[in-house]
Amino acid sequence: MTLDPAYLEYPKRAHGYDHALYPWSALHERPPVTWPQGSVAVWICVSLEWFPIVPSDTPFRAPGHMATAYPDFRHYTARDYGNRVGAWRFLDALEKAGAKASFATNAAVAERYPELVRAVLDGGHEVIAHSTDMNGTIDGSLTEEAERALIGDALSRLQAASGVKPKGWLSIARSQSFRTADLLKESGLAYCCDWVNDELPWRFNNGLINLPLNHELSDRTIIAVQQQSADSWAQSLEDAFDWLAREAAETGGGRMLPIHITPYIMGLPYRIAAFERLLERLSARAECWFARGDEIVESWAAITA
Numbered sequence: 014m015t016l017d018p019a020y021l022e023y024p025k026r027a028h029g030y031d032h033a034l035y036p037w038s039a040l041h042e043r044p045p046v047t048w049p050q051g052s053v054a055v056w057i058c059v060s061l062e063w064f065p066i067v068p069s070d071t072p073f074r075a076p077g078h079m080a081t082a083y084p085d086f087r088h089y090t091a092r093d094y095g096n097r098v099g100a101w102r103f104l105d106a107l108e109k110a111g112a113k114a115s116f117a118t119n120a121a122v123a124e125r126y127p128e129l130v131r132a133v134l135d136g137g138h139e140v141i142a143h144s145t146d147m148n149g150t151i152d153g154s155l156t157e158e159a160e161r162a163l164i165g166d167a168l169s170r171l172q173a174a175s176g177v178k179p180k181g182w183l184s185i186a187r188s189q190s191f192r193t194a195d196l197l198k199e200s201g202l203a204y205c206c207d208w209v210n211d212e213l214p215w216r217f218n219n220g221l222i223n224l225p226l227n228h229e230l231s232d233r234t235i236i237a238v239q240q241q242s243a244d245s246w247a248q249s250l251e252d253a254f255d256w257l258a259r260e261a262a263e264t265g266g267g268r269m270l271p272i273h274i275t276p277y278i279m280g281l282p283y284r285i286a287a288f289e290r291l292l293e294r295l296s297a298r299a300e301c302w303f304a305r306g307d308e309i310v311e312s313w314a315a316i317t318a
Contacts, residue, residue: 099280
């Protein structure tokens with residue numbers, strides 16, 4: 014039996030992915046990018062999270078949320094450790110290394126821990142929006158009105174509590190709906206960090222920029238999920254930096270290394286030294302440019318405009 018030729022026809026078939034959200038391109042086909050210094054932009058992104066003690070499974074339960082019968086004081090206080098202790102160790106480590114970072118902040122964190130957010134800003138770091146709290150998840154099951162309200166609530170509360178209008182957005186679990194990019198652009202944001210398909214920024218067709226935040230190298234993936242050591246995590250990042258620096262030298266185009274860290278994971282006393290050693294080693298490399306997310310986005314946009 015011969016198939017009707019129409020069986021293989023697909024009206025949305027296009028180069029790359031079959032959608033019109035952004036144009037597809039391979040990294041090696043683009044003009045080279047030159048950073049203000051070095052050849053590898055090292056972007057440290059810290060998640061500042063507040064987990065309600067009763068999790069919401071609508072639309073889904075956030076990674077790291079409460080697990081045992083409620084009230085789950087064990088996991089609740091372990092998460093709270095990050096904001097009470099771990100995040101402050103990060104600030105000390107960043108200051109020692111002369112590195113600036115982006116802090117993806119739940120609006121509830123800014124409201125509950127104003128002294129922490131003030132220390133972040135006083136240290137010269139960036140605050141980006143990370144939903145309302147860890148129940149504020151997004152997926153395609155939300156109505157447009159509900160998603161718009163969630164994004165608006167997160168942005169307005171974060172700005173009111175911190176005094177800063179964020180430029181960037183990180184969704185919980187990097188999860189979006191089909192309309193999220195348009196709603197983020199509508200809300201006045203310059204970039205998001207949810208799409209992980211590159212090692213350089215790229216632009217949606219609506220003008221919103223995506224700053225890829227690779228989850229494979231996060232402390233959650235390597236330490237909490239894969240059960241590797243803090244030293245193994247740090248070595249993976251050094252290996253990645255070496256590869257990117259070599260690739261940049263060979264191609265003449267800059268690269269980006271995202272480092273996604275979580276205060277209640279990497280901020281523990283038996284892990285934080287590995288983070289400090291990593292920062293020390295990277296800061297000694299001529300190829301390294303420690304940069305906030307907004308600095309990378311602005312530099313890339315100026316080059317590629």
